[in-house]
Amino acid sequence: MADDYSPSSAEPLLSSKQISYPSPPPSSIVSEDNVDNDTEDQNITFNYGPRPFRDLPFSILFLVLLLSTFSFGIFSIVHRNPDASNVSSFAYSHNTTSCRHLISFSTTTTTTTSTTSSIKYLIWTLVVSLLLTGPLALSLLWLLRHYAKQLVYAMLPFFLLIPIFFNVYWFVACTVSSQCTHAFQLPYRILLLVFVFLIIGIVVWILVANWHRIELTVRIIGVASNALASNLGLFAVLPCLTFALLVYFVPIVVFLVFARFNGKIVPHESKQGSEGVVSCVWKQDPWVPAYYTLAILTMLWSAAAMVEAQVFVTSGTIAQWYFSKEHSRPSRSIRTSLRNAFGPSFGTVCFSGLLICVARVVRAAVDTAKREDAAPGIVSLILRCCVNALLSAVDFLNKFTINFAAITGEGYWSSAKMTYELLKRNLLSAVFVETVSTRILGGIIFVLSAVYAIAVCAVLKAVSNLGVDAYFVAILAGLLLIVVLGFFVHVLDNVIDTVYVCFAIDRDKGEVCKQEVHEVYVYLPISRNNRPSLATRTPLSV
Template sequence: RIVVLVFVFLVIGVIVWILVLNWHRVELTVSIIGVASDALSWNMGLFGVLPCLTVGLVVYYVPIVVFLVFAKYNGKVVPKKLHSEYDCVWKEDSWVPAYFALAILTMLWSAAAMVEAQVYVISGTIARWYFSKDFETPTKTIRTSLRNAFGPSSGTICLSGLLIFVVRLVRSVVDNARQEGAPGLVNIVLRCCVNALLTAVDFLNKFTINFAAITGEAYCTSSRMTYELLRRNLLSAVFVETISSRLLVGIVFVLSAIYTIVACVILKAATNLGSDAYFVAAIAWLLLIIVLGYLVHVLDNVIDTIYVCYAIDRDRGEVCKQDVHEVYVHLPISRSLRQSNITRTLGV
């Protein structure tokens, strides 16, 4: 027990030390999170709509699972020789394995598409708030985003979900190959290239679905326009994507660890649960991780959406939300894009 507590406090200490060393970035990230929290406070209905979408996905799964169960009953009894004797065994029809594979792939694709649909709804809702005037309160923002997500932009969401599903599938295959320890320099280089490509696709797709929700453009058009938008404005998407996500994850870990330790101490002091107190504390930690993880997921998408909205504002030379510009103006300029612009200027 003492070793576990020492390990937990050691990890917390390392996280705090990293935060202190990068405090200038932490301050900017905290300001970005504050802006996103303010935007989310104007659209609290998202916390009710997003779980409903998840419930809808579960309801969608029910008939698929039922059909999978009944598919097992399609076949016939055939004789089979076992140890010099014949016995009767059940043989499924030839189409059953193919149906199982198709159903499982459909469920996985649907799950990925639902995640993208949630991102689309968040982005569309926050974008309507961002581009509204300060003295006006946008109405029916969530309803409009839902109608667009499952209407004109449903193809964009399905394509985005398919790409994410393929990326996850290929990455899983690569990870399995790495665990098997396939020798050879070629395999190592190939894995590095594949991981770099998958990371780039995953990263670009994240901002593409945000842009598609804001503008209503098709997926390929949104992908190209997103890249051009960020390139023209020299904005570092890596800072927003990486630093904010890591900080939020670190906050969740620290809060959940402190909460678990306090809960365990209280249970040991005020109850007679004995060793069961650790089990109760672990359950409390798991529930808190789920709740905070859900909040971080929503807040992270809000941050990305405001980031794209700010880039659109900057591209047009407009200021729709002054408080957002006061924070996002301190974002670092992308080094690669800055170097390309310098080279282009020198060439001219």
Template structure:
């Protein structure tokens, strides 16, 4: 939005899509009219939806049915002598069972303080998350600007404190030489300098980011039941993992003791059945696919719920948004979620392979070019998938249709999510880091003052920091998906020439246009 634009024109174009262009022939006008009619059909589908991507749902179910069937077989055909301690008997040329004694294990003295600290942190994380959400809704600007100095001061304090404390303790100085300490000190200072540079470069975008976070917090505050539904889905996944882990344990018991010659001596070794390694691969793939599908299902539920809130009238409270989203996620769109989860899983696995190849320093320009091409492809898939599942939750379309229509939707309206993705997400992550770091410092001070744990107090405080960071980070993850969903809803509004949420349009209208898309999209003018 340049300053040279007429205010009336800018305000009008903010709520209107680029739907028409100067007519040059009757065929082009007809084609444009048919295209516009197709564009206007994109909206939130609150009615019954048809089943999409059924093939991937069937494949997903086959994985699980095979896993459970072979797991039951592994339990039924396990070798009961698998845990017996055996030695080779030269008389009978076989393995003979022997008895072994179990050694008692005493837990370290920090286990009890750690348990109570983590339990207290988990209990406090719930009101912390609630207070943070309300603060971001009502006092967004104050929270953001108050947190900015801590982005610098906390890493600076921890860096200097660690350097001084390590030099004062002989045990630490012995483990970490002075040269390593100085190198780490300078490296952290460089990271702090980069953070300062990022804040300075993006200072003119800060107010827009504050408004975007405020809008997302307000939307999430109208759907607080998500904080009960989403963790329940994660808990259900963990409960589902229990029998899979049991199957893995019992599958290791399928085999037999065999005599093997090792360096001239005979010994008894356990030999698994041939199918056990393949079953391990099957179970691990099933668990990873289930985790990826659960994450995509959570994004689907968030997007469907927020879309229901967005497209409802301002004077009407949204009705059954979460219930409808859950029914669609585990009903008609379950195949779409399975497909999206499988793509995420494949991308992560390929990325791990590429990272492993990079660590091995494989020589040759061909390997370098291949890695660059693969990384570019994976980045493209991640970007397309980012908004595809949001669009599928809003419209109920299949995965491929959602990917194509989302790209066309953003391209027609010259929108780009790069700004929203990079600035708001990292700013929220910084706020969470500041709050969790302050809590960790308080916990460490209390442990040092009240409990004589010595250096173990740092470990206990660090575990509390990780737990609180995970919980608050989950809130940031939900807010990120809310921002993305509102972004897609806003694009649909622009495409239809409607304004469902005026306060959202007043914020998102200031998003920068995508220059790369503007070069590939024909110039459109507002039709009269």
């Protein structure tokens, strides 16, 4: 992996020197037999015109599943049994051989519980943290756009110092605490201490092994941040889509709660010693477990489809920015992407979400079976290998597919095929763009969240008497910041992938829509089967 883009000593890695490479693809890349088939691919660009509906059966299937979930959910509310929570007030009647309701007088006692200081501090801390996440994300975007190199190199030492600090701190704190020492003996503390240092050593090795790619990673992050900064509306639209998904889940959760109230109270005979005793028990209707399965599958598919829809909207918006003329901004780009995602390409989004959902469920089932089976047989091992290979194929297929569909409006299978051919024709890697950028961004998010958690803990220690609970509140505040900034990193990763596909389209047509993108993305790894010289990977001159 380290040799995929090693330039010669005569040219630095990120030289600003402009060397043109031929506009048409080399004859060795496109064979004569495939010239006619690739003619249509040569004209790939963003489709601004009306788009036909794609993958319509999957959108219909999703809507049928959705309507079934809501219809049976409403039925469960209407036909719920109000006696479901009063089973104890029923007794078996030998005269009628049925369960009858007993008249009982119950007294209710009202208890008041005062809100503890820990809960109040927790609520206020999370509220303040949530309000700060937006400005922090925008500030991080500004820093990555203008000072990406300085920020990355300044954060790299903290990738090691923060874990070392926490590792030593918990060890010393546990050693001086008699309660912790009694519960966690010294050999186990030393073992955990060494294990964490071993993980830190692996992180050091990863940094050293990829040190030559740090400069390229900084440039990639800077380009992606500039693209995202030019489309700041995504920061308002994408969280709104996530909030809409949560609102959409609320009635389904309500349906699941009321579904368990569908049934009846029936007699149940059980033996106590040598005599049989008849009691009254609650029996759910037979369709309730099936409805639980239906509703959970609908929620999983909806969540996966919403993730793919967010990728689609991000890709469509960034692609319109990429293919626009210099110093001009496309109008209503986000609105166009939203209309395409939930309109003509809704079936493609649903299909992609279904594949991702099935892959995740199958992977979780395989991992669970692996943990439960301590001594797997050869057949089980072979099945797991086949399943893992199939899931890897799905991940490979889905890579860049939804990005390409957002740009062209093609269906899922057509987008997968055309994307693979586009990258292969231009000697670009269809497997991986730049994973180091994701890891570095994740490290930056970890450092910022850890520093924020330490600051929150220090403030709570100074203004309150929470004691150990201050650590708990600070950890939750840090986790909240990780979730929000992690979403920011996820969006930035989608931007990197989209710009990569747009760069491939530019190379395929011998054009340059964004010169600053070509100056960076040209150094990304190329196909391992073809390694042209540096000159063929240098940006086009304009």
